[in-house]
Amino acid sequence: MDKRRIMVLGSDGYLGFPLTLRLIKRGHTVLGIDNLSTRRITSKIGEESIFPIPSPLARDKKLKELGDFSFKRADITKENVIKSAIEEFKPDTIVHFAEQRAAPYSMRGEEEAIYTMQNNIIGTMRLIYAVLSTDPDIHIVKMGTMGEYGTPNYQIPESAYIEITYKGRSDLMPVPKYAGSWYHWTKVHDSHNLLYAANLWGLKITDINQGPVYGSRTFDMILDNEVDKSLLTRYDAGETFGTIINLLAARASLSYLNYLKTKEKLPIYERNARTKRGYISLQDSINSLESLINNPPNENNFRVVNQFHEVLDSTYIRQKIQDFFIQNYDYRVPVAYLKENPRVEKSDHYYEPENSILKNLGVKFEYTFESALKDIINDVIRFGENRLLKYKDWIGVPKTGWRKNWKLEIEKIEY
Numbered sequence: 001m002d003k004r005r006i007m008v009l010g011s012d013g014y015l016g017f018p019l020t021l022r023l024i025k026r027g028h029t030v031l032g033i034d035n036l037s038t039r040r041i042t043s044k045i046g047e048e049s050i051f052p053i054p055s056p057l058a059r060d061k062k063l064k065e066l067g068d069f070s071f072k073r074a075d076i077t078k079e080n081v082i083k084s085a086i087e088e089f090k091p092d093t094i095v096h097f098a099e100q101r102a103a104p105y106s107m108r109g110e111e112e113a114i115y116t117m118q119n120n121i122i123g124t125m126r127l128i129y130a131v132l133s134t135d136p137d138i139h140i141v142k143m144g145t146m147g148e149y150g151t152p153n154y155q156i157p158e159s160a161y162i163e164i165t166y167k168g169r170s171d172l173m174p175v176p177k178y179a180g181s182w183y184h185w186t187k188v189h190d191s192h193n194l195l196y197a198a199n200l201w202g203l204k205i206t207d208i209n210q211g212p213v214y215g216s217r218t219f220d221m222i223l224d225n226e227v228d229k230s231l232l233t234r235y236d237a238g239e240t241f242g243t244i245i246n247l248l249a250a251r252a253s254l255s256y257l258n259y260l261k262t263k264e265k266l267p268i269y270e271r272n273a274r275t276k277r278g279y280i281s282l283q284d285s286i287n288s289l290e291s292l293i294n295n296p297p298n299e300n301n302f303r304v305v306n307q308f309h310e311v312l313d314s315t316y317i318r319q320k321i322q323d324f325f326i327q328n329y330d331y332r333v334p335v336a337y338l339k340e341n342p343r344v345e346k347s348d349h350y351y352e353p354e355n356s357i358l359k360n361l362g363v364k365f366e367y368t369f370e371s372a373l374k375d376i377i378n379d380v381i382r383f384g385e386n387r388l389l390k391y392k393d394w395i396g397v398p399k400t401g402w403r404k405n406w407k408l409e410i411e412k413i414e415y
């Protein structure tokens, strides 16, 4: 296997840290860049990771012990940050995770929406121009989201273009997208900007549309059959930064722990929408990324990848988490049905995204949602117990409405 020089933008994040860990363990040389904004924003809004994660300095030291790693604290939206890093480090691949990634955060209000637009779109534009002006052969691996497509009533292609016929005439056009939050729209804009740059200048780009990720660990975090706490990645369980499976697993664990302590049964919340998405485990996300890095696009310089494993609906996920607690802890987690869904989204809809590229590259998915639940819930209870109980007022509690004047109101609670 080729030894590569890889820059990871957003290396301190939920995905960036485990990917960095994987790459250095494989013998690649990695430069991580991060401005620590996710740590800052989550702590400002009172939703820090429920796993205590090491300080950036301690992480840096640990990664240096494990492999060829260096770290730069910097904001990639600033002029010359990426460009001078490329000139110094000379990467062959740049993985770009460094964006504001919480849809609910972007829907909080004007300032958060504008920050998300600026941070995400400008960061990607800086990356495009930095690569163009230094080494246009660099492979850009850009993380976008399946949420860019929305939920159309046709199969979602895994390609940049689709044939559109209108009034009898046809042409190849970029795949239509209709995102469901300001955050998701930033990813649509990024994808268009990257496609345009690839066409203008032949830049080599993998544009990944990834579904929501779940999971608390990867194999690289395990030493002597035990998770090494100094290698844990962040685990977000608030409604702003938590992705649905992680958030519901944490809320259900909190409900159980709180019951043991106080006999009070906290409910899990149900949005009343059988919203379908394509999900992927943290382990499989890292495996897929590794494979895409090792196999850059060849025939076509702009490659679109739909990165997910299983299509699941949100009600099914909630039910399976409840089943898990009944079977393993003899505890039924109550459900609070919301009066109104805080999000504007379809329920009970058609959803058939194509995904064959990862399978054709030989990626074998390690986990299904159900097979991952045991590790997730064990880890959440072991590593997150103190913070779950301390922060029980916001763990998994819906707060942000897409609709004007939405507020948390409960229709009924099922015990």
Ligand SMILES: NC(=O)c1ccc[n+]([C@@H]2O[C@H](COP(=O)([O-])OP(=O)(O)OC[C@H]3O[C@@H](n4cnc5c(N)ncnc54)[C@H](O)[C@@H]3O)[C@@H](O)[C@H]2O)c1
Binding pocket: 009, 010, 011, 012, 013, 014, 015, 016, 033, 034, 035, 036, 037, 038, 039, 074, 075, 076, 077, 096, 097, 098, 099, 100, 101, 119, 123, 143, 144, 145, 146, 210, 211, 212, 213, 214, 234, 243
């Ligand atoms: N977690 C998921 O379920 C998921 C699903 C699909 C796509 N994604 C995308 O994958 C990427 C990584 O997601 P994550 O879950 O690890 O999020 P994260 O917030 O944990 O990580 C993103 C990292 O980028 C950093 N960052 C943000 N803006 C920056 C800037 N201007 N300069 C430097 N660093 C900056 C943050 O501090 C953070 O450490 C994001 O782009 C996200 O949109 C995530």
